[in-house]
Amino acid sequence: MKRTIANLANKLFEPLGFKLVGNKSIEFTMSSMLARLKTRDALPRSIVDIGASDGKWSGTCMKYFSSSRYLAIEALEERSSSLATLKQKHANFDYEICIAGEVDGGQAVISVADDLDGSTVNAGGDGAQRSCQVRTIDALVSERGLPGPYLLKFDTHGFEIPILAGCVETLRNTSAIIMECYNFRVTPDTFRFYEMCSHMEKLGFRPADIADPMLRKHDHVFWQVDIMFLPIRDTVFEYEAYE
Secondary structure (H helix, E strand, O other), X not given: OHHHHHHHHXXXXXXXXXXXXXXXXXXXXXXXXXXXXXXXXXXXXXXEEEOOOOOHHXXXXXXXXXXXXXXXXEOOHHHHHHHHHHHHHOOOEEEEEOEEOOXXXXXXXXXXXXXXXXXXXXXXXXXXXXXXXXXXXXXXXXXXXXXXXXXXXXXXXXXXXXXXXXXXXXXXXXXXXXXXXXXOOOOOOOOEHHHHHHHHHHOOEEEEEEEEEEEOOOOOOEEEEEEEEEEOOOXXXXXXXXX
16 A cells, blocks of 8 residues: 555656655654654744644644644634643643634634534535634734744645735744645645645745655545645755765
């Protein structure tokens, strides 16, 4: 199965000019990607977990960046109990129940899926519709005095572009972005993974690592992958060779 996923990923990533190379010592899990990020120079002082759900990802990230400050952003009130528990356990963790977006103080509609995990913003859907306050990443970072450099994590189901538009200042001092990217339009406005790579390059970031490539259940076709983006100015991109 791992070989099949790797071969599929290589076919998809070939137009972007990079490929996966087999190495038994390398794993493409979220934990291994965070471990690789930890070896880099620009360690994040603040980590913003956008689309935090119950805070599980932040909890995993703390194993590698225990001294960073954490801000989890989650739209669903149903997740507040789990996030409050995490806040009680970790003095460096806080959360905000809102939708991250482009206009601070606005409103957006979230379609709440039965399993909660599949909820989407401004995309219709069969779930119950609920209005929620919108906050920009720039405003939240400023209000809380979160120091950079920043690590931004996106698990936002096709709502990435408005969020990016609301964190222009934060991006200027962002050392890494981890973003769930898709091979299909999970919402009408979703950027597919190669479109997102192109958009991120316009914002000054390039893909540097991946984690957890997933095939969809329906037909085992590539569905999504977490991509880590680093600033274009990062020295890692100065080296063009493989060995």
